[in-house]
Amino acid sequence: MKKLFFIPLILIAFSCNKTGENNAKDVDSTKIIDSINAVRMKYNDSIRALNNKNNYSDLSGKHKLTFVSDDGVSLTGTVNFTKIMSDGYEVKGNAKSGKNILVIDGKADRVSPKHINFYGKITQTINGKTESKSNSNTFRDEGKGEFFRLQQKINAQGFVDYIDIWK
DSSP states (O other): OHHHHHHHHHHHHHHSOSSOOOOSOOOOHHHHHHHHHHHHHHHHHHHHHHHHSOSSOOOOEEEEEEEEETTSOEEEEEEEEEEEETTEEEEEEEEEETTEEEEEEEEEEEEETTEEEEEEEEEEEETTEEEEEOSEEEEEOOSSSSEEEESOOBOTTSOBEEEEEEO
């Protein structure tokens, strides 16, 4: 029995590291962190790509902008759509003819294949009279051509103004 008691003591004595060194392999924590960050970036990029994907056709770029009123005034210019998110754009442009001018500046969301919701300011100076629309406005493809027409057509004088953004 006494011999059995000494055997575990001898095994314990020889199994202990007498130099005090750690025999475990050193793990480089920066490599682990870098690999985790690489996986996170790949995952975030895939989410970003899905969020930037348009549900409807992309409107980015320059488009023809026209203005026609009942009293015979006609303006032509361009409007630029800059994509800022999925189906969301920053919109800036103008149409001129002599002293008459139409300026459009704001943001737009394409909410269906036939509708664009515009949030910003539409200012027109026609025959010396300036009128501004700064509420939410809707442009709609009415099926009359390759353009989206502003649906709030009646101006302050009660006349119809046709403001069109061409596709």
